[in-house]
Amino acid sequence: MSEETIRALSVGGLSYSYRRLRQPRWTTEPVLVLGGALQGMFGWPQMEDHLGPVADVVTADLPGMGSADPLPPGPSIDVVCAAIERIIDDLGVPRINLFGFSYGAGVAFGCARRFPGRIARLALGGVPAHISEAQRELWQRAADHLLRGDDETFATLVTEGLMCLDAGRHVTHRKLAYRYVRRSILHAARHSGDAAAALSRGLQDRPDFSGGLTGIPTLVFSGEHDTVTSPARQRAFAATIPGSRFLTIPDADHWVVLERPQDVADLAARFFTDGPLSSAPCLAPAAGRESSPADPACV
Incomplete structure (x- = not known):
């Protein structure tokens, strides 16, 4: 049985909070789940169900999200990443696993570039690497x-x-x-x-997806029909991260975490525990097998 705690923090004068589901036994570092710009800390039950047996699960209302204070005008990535590093400090752990989806993928990638020593593994889904x-x-x-x-x-x-x-x-x-x-x-x-x-x-405060990340095991995944940023562009982004893995999940679009929630959660649990990805049930034999970013057959 997990124990739920909610902690209030502040950064740069902005109040926010995070939620931790603490497990009596765990096999990997805590997993912090970050979602879209309008998603809050209570929107990830499927991740909690699948990750709970192997790790503490952490969700947050970061500045500008949910019940937290709104962000001031102007660039915000430094403030949001500072808020996340404050969460890691408050958890009392040296490193966390980081899962970022959509807007959260940009935040997670920015955090990994800023403090790579605090990130054990990085999973990024629906990466908005290009907006038309x-x-x-x-x-x-x-x-x-x-x-x-x-x-x-x-x-x-x-x-x-x-x-x-x-x-x-x-x-x-x-x-x-x-x-x-x-x-x-x-x-x-x-x-x-x-x-x-x-x-x-x-739209205006776009994350920097130009690369510059090394030394962190990274998984990038996309729904095969993602129309926000195509799988091909997400694969190209993954190729900027040495040693990363890229895969597509069939029969899903940008909202793969909603359309195939159990499969995405299972995939995350495998990745964060260094398990095999190729046998994940979400992967169809042809359309969604695991591959390297350089493999053109991965989309």
Whole structure:
């Protein structure tokens, strides 16, 4: 039985908090899970179920997310990474495993570059390594709707910008995922005063995905139909990290953590315990086998 604790911290005058599910027995370092810009500390039950038997699971409302203080205007990555390093200090451990998805992938990668000695292993999913001008226009239009008080259109546009709606591509639980994502974004728009600012940060305060990371075992994974950043571009990003592994998960788009949640959690548990990835149930024999970033057959 895990023991839940929630700790309040501050960094640069901003208050935030993190949640730790402590396990009586564990086999690897604590796993900190970071998600999208509008995701908070209570949105990862599937990760808790699969990672709980092997590690303490840590989630957070970082500055600008959930119940934490909003971020001030301007670049935020230094503040958010400082908040994460403060969590590591407060956990009382020398290193953690770090799982970052979507916006959280950029934050996790930035942290790994800033304090690599504190990161044991790094898993990055749905990496937004490239954002097109068409996407920028769509999401800026969504933010404009929210600023005018039209949260319904805001939620619809953001959801459509984050999902593959092409009926010719099979996405597991597409309709269910669409309803869940839209409802979650609508809830955030109505209950968070920072929703528009969070979206604007995602467009303007872009993480640096140019490389420069060595010495940390790294896994990069993508849904095969990710339309936010294509698997090919995510593979190219993975290739900048020496020794990293890249794979695609079939029948999923950018929201692979929602469409195939148990499979992603199983994959993370394998990676963080140095287990075999090639036998993970999420990988179809042809479309999603493990490979090196240089292997063109991995997408």
